[in-house]
Amino acid sequence: MELTRERLLDAYRRMRRIRAFEEKLAELVTAGRLAGFLHLYAGEEAVAVGVAAHLGDRDHFASTHRGHGHCIAKGVEVRGMMAELFGRSTGTCKGKGGSMHIADLSKGMLGANGIVGAGIPLAVGAALTAKVKRTGGVSVAFFGDGASNQGQFHEGLNLAAVWKLPALFVVENNGYGEATPTEFVTPVRDIAARAGSYGIPGVIADGMDFFDVFEKAGEAIARARAGDGPTLLECKTYRYFGHYVGDNLAYRSKEEAERWRQQRDALEGFERRTAGEGWLESGALRAVDAEVASEIEDAVRFAEASPFPEPAALLQDVYVSYEET
Ligand SMILES: Cc1ncc(C[n+]2csc(CCOP(=O)(O)OP(=O)(O)O)c2C)c(N)n1
Numbered sequence: 001m002e003l004t005r006e007r008l009l010d011a012y013r014r015m016r017r018i019r020a021f022e023e024k025l026a027e028l029v030t031a032g033r034l035a036g037f038l039h040l041y042a043g044e045e046a047v048a049v050g051v052a053a054h055l056g057d058r059d060h061f062a063s064t065h066r067g068h069g070h071c072i073a074k075g076v077e078v079r080g081m082m083a084e085l086f087g088r089s090t091g092t093c094k095g096k097g098g099s100m101h102i103a104d105l106s107k108g109m110l111g112a113n114g115i116v117g118a119g120i121p122l123a124v125g126a127a128l129t130a131k132v133k134r135t136g137g138v139s140v141a142f143f144g145d146g147a148s149n150q151g152q153f154h155e156g157l158n159l160a161a162v163w164k165l166p167a168l169f170v171v172e173n174n175g176y177g178e179a180t181p182t183e184f185v186t187p188v189r190d191i192a193a194r195a196g197s198y199g200i201p202g203v204i205a206d207g208m209d210f211f212d213v214f215e216k217a218g219e220a221i222a223r224a225r226a227g228d229g230p231t232l233l234e235c236k237t238y239r240y241f242g243h244y245v246g247d248n249l250a251y252r253s254k255e256e257a258e259r260w261r262q263q264r265d266a267l268e269g270f271e272r273r274t275a276g277e278g279w280l281e282s283g284a285l286r287a288v289d290a291e292v293a294s295e296i297e298d299a300v301r302f303a304e305a306s307p308f309p310e311p312a313a314l315l316q317d318v319y320v321s322y323e324e325t
């Protein structure tokens with residue numbers, strides 16, 4: 001797919017929207033205006049957006065506990081997401097899901113997921129549906145390095161490989177699972193190497209570089225759409241905040257985090273590249289920054305002004321209602 005000016009601006013807008021959304025959440029929680037256990041995606045923007053840039057609403061994402069970035073990349077509205085986080089009836093899931101259960105099937109977002117690794121079988125199921133119904137859709141599972149040690153990872157890759165499903169497995173290797181360094185629990189340096197066990201390609205991308213993720217995800221998605229089966233794409237990345245907002249970060253050094261921010265930041269790298277190539281001028285990017293900042297402020301105002309769900313709504317929109325039991 002050609003990266004036109006319009007597509008580049010769209011990618012930048014999605015990355016900036018994720019960054020601004022996450023920074024606003026950190027501020028709101030710290031100020032005591034928002035409660036809950038929030039896992040922020042800031043730092044990893046290039047992964048979700050580099051993949052999403054190839055996809056449309058017929059394609060699916062299955063996400064993780066660190067899911068806001070995947071939702072925004074897939075086009076879920078930030079007003080609804082913010083209201084969801086505030087537990088309001090105007091939220092994406094009417095205020096009953098919260099941070100770890102944001103789903104929007106109209107955008108192909110199967111949901112964030114509080115169970116580590118559980119997005120993988122959901123994405124495999126969606127890929128099987130796409131194959132059987134010949135929708136032409138591709139299904140993407142995002143998950144962490146920690147999740148790649150879960151059973152669902154191995155079962156999901158195996159099934160998708162033998163059935164040649166139109167799936168893409170994106171492992172976001174951010175160097176930690178909670179406070180545990182990846183090398184402490186994972187014997188291979190590159191998780192992509194595990195693809196060999198399932199006879200599928202294993203590819204490594206720089207998860208801080210939109211263009212690298214875009215290119216490698218594009219090849220994998222083209223393979224999947226052509227009926228040639230799944231790919232495991234490992235994106236090496238870093239989360240700027242802790243495991244959750246409030247994490248004391250005692251297990252990693254400030255210098256390490258600073259190094260990633262200063263030398264590898266996805267948004268700055270994107271700007272350097274697009275300016276260097278003469279693709280986008282900084283004025284256009286600053287205009288996006290300003291638009292996104294007011295969009296996020298608007299989302300907070302909208303959320304705080306929205307009502308909580310009525311108690312009667314408690315039994316609505318659940319799979320098995322009280323009356324049916
Ligand atoms: C099945 C399961 N086990 C444990 C947990 C607790 N837990 C939540 S996040 C997490 C670490 C996940 O690490 P990783 O997959 O690398 O994702 P990251 O947080 O780094 O994005 C753990 C152990 C859980 N939610 N689900």
Ligand SMILES: [Mg+2]
Nearest residue numbers: 144145176177
């Ligand atoms: Mg991790």
